[in-house]
Amino acid sequence: MRFSAFLILAVLLAARCASAQPILVELFSSQNCTACPSAHETLGQVHTQRDDVLVLTWSVDYWDYLGEPDPMAMDMSTERQAAYADRFGLKGPYTPQSVYNGAGQCPGNRPSQVARHLAAAQAAAETQRQEGAAIGRIAFEDTPGGVSISVPAGLASDVHLVEFQRDGDNGTALVHPVTGFQTLTQLPFGGAVSATPACASGCVVLVQAPGHGAVYAAHRVN
Numbered sequence: 001m002r003f004s005a006f007l008i009l010a011v012l013l014a015a016r017c018a019s020a021q022p023i024l025v026e027l028f029s030s031q032n033c034t035a036c037p038s039a040h041e042t043l044g045q046v047h048t049q050r051d052d053v054l055v056l057t058w059s060v061d062y063w064d065y066l067g068e069p070d071p072m073a074m075d076m077s078t079e080r081q082a083a084y085a086d087r088f089g090l091k092g093p094y095t096p097q098s099v100y101n102g103a104g105q106c107p108g109n110r111p112s113q114v115a116r117h118l119a120a121a122q123a124a125a126e127t128q129r130q131e132g133a134a135i136g137r138i139a140f141e142d143t144p145g146g147v148s149i150s151v152p153a154g155l156a157s158d159v160h161l162v163e164f165q166r167d168g169d170n171g172t173a174l175v176h177p178v179t180g181f182q183t184l185t186q187l188p189f190g191g192a193v194s195a196t197p198a199c200a201s202g203c204v205v206l207v208q209a210p211g212h213g214a215v216y217a218a219h220r221v222n
Contacts, residue, residue: 096109
């Protein structure tokens with residue numbers, strides 16, 4: 001436990017000021033997964049102490065046969081994780097899996113691996129910024145009740161809306177449990193789209209490469 005705590009502290013202290021776009025960490029878990037509570041604790045610490053990281057917890061349903069059905073589980077969570085498993089070349093989905101900007105993955109209950117993937121995601125974002133990559137020109141503008149998204153020409157992307165429960169809106173140890181998901185539009189050549197979501201708690205817009213590729217940007221809707 002001391003070693004794990006040291007690793008988490010190291011990655012927290014290494015974090016600099018919040019970037020323009022947060023690092024998106026997606027945790028796939030189940031209440032019937034015995035290893036998941038430690039993943040919730042690990043990513044809970046990251047969520048509490050780093051404002052440049054956005055954690056979303058997707059509850060899957062394929063472990064429901066082991067106990068009571070997970071009340072937070074959704075088909076869309078299982079489908080999203082299965083798509084990631086295919087893309088990463090894994091034998092299959094597992095819990096607790098954590099995915100970083102759609103570009104890397106590791107068990108969410110392994111603090112040392114979590115730290116490495118957060119550092120890698122931060123380094124990749126800095127490199128893209130310095131090189132003036134197209135994804136750095138994705139723009140969000142908050143509008144009354146919604147948001148406008150602009151994607152540079154030539155950058156193929158899918159624009160998703162994820163609904164989640166904010167801190168204090170759920171009585172669980174989950175960080176931002178996902179409650180809804182929809183694809184707002186597909187932009188094969190870049191472009192712009194506006195949305196006025198009616199979110200019961202929290203919402204985030206994701207701009208992601210087609211086919212569950214890299215997550216280019218994430219923006220919380222006010």
